[in-house]
Amino acid sequence: MNQPAIPTQPTTLGAHVRAHLVLGLPLIGSHVAQMAIGLTDTVMLGWYDVEALAGLVLANSMFIVLFLFGSGFAFAVMPLVAAAAEADDQTRVRRVTRMGLWISAGFALAVVPIFWFSGPLLEAAGQNPDLAANAQTYLRIQGWSIIPALTVMVLKSYLSALERTRVQLFVTVGAALANVGFDYALIFGNLGLPELGIRGAAIASLGVQLISVTVLAIYALRSFPEHTLWVRIWRPDWEAFGEVARMGWHVGVTTLAEVGLFSATSLLVGLLGTVPLAAHGIALQITSFTFMVPLGLSNAATVRAGRAFGRRDGESLRQGGKAAFLMGVGWALIAMVLFLTLPELLIGGFIDPDEPLRDEILAMGRLLLAMAALFQLADSTQVIAVALLRGMQDTRVPMWIAAASYWLVGASMSYLIGIVAGVGAVGVWLGLVAGLGTAAVFLVIRFRRNAALVTAD
Incomplete structure (x- = not known):
């Protein structure tokens, strides 16, 4: 999954176009595959039960808002790491990425209670009590996936900044295929597993995120051992923390x-x-x-x-x-x-x-x-x-x-x-x-x- 190096200083417009395409095409494919994951959940729950589908739509409307806001801290990592990598400042690459992981994890843990008590919140917003209950059932499982999901976003930003985008395409396509299998087995009770309906869709989403974060973390460790991302990761770096937090x-x-x-x-x-x-x-x-x-x-x-x-x-x-x-x-x-x-x-x-x-x-x-x-x-x-x-x-x-x-x-x-x-x-x-x-x-x-x-x- 190694990606060929691209020129850091293209000299013509055509060279700039090629440089953007080398980086951008795998990312386009990755975004399309990510859309396919959501489409799979929607289609399969739609086949299973319309009320379960309505609960999923309601749950995702809450999840996506918090996820997108939290992703801002991951996106902040990308330009900071890119500039540091260009300056060959490996220490700064590590500092920025670690603090991106810190902030994303902290944000994720802070919003998990919102998912846990989402039912009453949705009812207070005027939603149907039965649909709110379905959404809460889903979010009490799937809501935990925001922790690995935001970690995935940080690692994708880190790898993108280091011009490793193909791995993201492979991982996301693999996740999309795994999600199809998980949904098929867990929603409908196939392959000898219990029929879990909307709970099965939630478990599938959580499982896919855990697999994705594991693969990307191992890839980052093996591809860039000099960054020692995971060594003494518990140590704070308040200067880098503040920089990532402000931009995020x-x-x-x-x-x-x-x-x-x-x-x-x-x-x-x-x-x-x-x-x-x-x-x-x-x-x-x-x-x-x-x-x-x-x-x-x-x-x-x-x-x-x-x-x-x-x-x-x-x-x-x-x-x-x-x-x-x-x-x-x-x-x-x-x-x-x-x-x-x-x-x-x-x-x-x-x-x-x-x-x-x-x-x-x-x-x-x-x-x-x-x-x-x-x-x-x-x-x-x-x-x-x-x-x-x-x-x-x-x-x-x-x-x-x-x-x-x-x-x-x-x-x-x-x-x-x-x-x-x-x-x-x-x-x-x-x-x-x-x-x-x-x-x-x-x-x-x-x-x-x-x-x-x-x-x-």
Whole structure:
């Protein structure tokens, strides 16, 4: 699973593109495989019992918010390790990674009680008591997986920064396949195991995370013994702790602001009825899948920018940024063509052919995919811009740009155009595009400004 070294200082735009692809393609595959894990749980519990599926959806809505926020501390490790590795500062690599593990574990332990008592919390939020009870049953088992899951995120950031991304693809694909087997055996009671339903899905998720963290930890130990990550890991390093915590807080809030915008648009479309909400959900599923490409490219951009920033190479920052934007926009254009020319093919697979509302959902879905074409361009640009800035260890101002763009512009315009002006779901998506587009413009401007200030030593 060793990955060939890539040039640390590409000299042409084409070389920068190749460097990003070597790092980014395995990460794209890893993100797709991670999506497959969630899809497997959804499909298999849907086959088992609709109420169990509803409980899973409710449980995941709580889990994902806390997990994504906690992942901010893991993402902070990536640019810090990349810059340290470029400077050949192995001690700093170890310090930053260890404190990333510390903070992630501490955060995970702090939120486990929320999962344990999730039933009453969900009921207090107005959820059906039976569904809340199902969600709590799931979270009292699966909630513990946030500890290995966040550890996995730290190790993935550490390995990505050291340009070892293929191992992540292999591990995630292996985890996805293992999850299929675990779900099949534990949910339905196959292979001589008891039928556990939603508890089986929770045990499967926990087992997959434990396997993943074990494999990645062993790989990290054997591939980089000089970092001695696990030797005296209990010793605190408060300077590195504070650095990771500050950057991780900024990244976590930025992520929550974006996730919150999507949740808000779902609530707004829910006010419009069943057909718009169904079409909205399908369109989001499709765009979430295509988003895995710019997301993987953005991870690679963080690493490449982190290394260029570590050696104060402004030219590489600018050229690498240009390469990342070109690839992101190029993929967005491909996705736009697919959305505009094949809407029925993309949407139809999500709808039962005998569904009475099929034609109405398809008609609405076609309009939303047209909006998604614009959305894809804005989203690809903003995620790569924020990743480049993260590589330059610039996270505080981007956090405020993102929060203001997503909520002051995006959420408010979604409400005003979609609900107040009566445009409907299409208006809600126009607001979504406006928010992401605003973020993209200001984040790109900030990246260009910051890259221009970096000069080679």
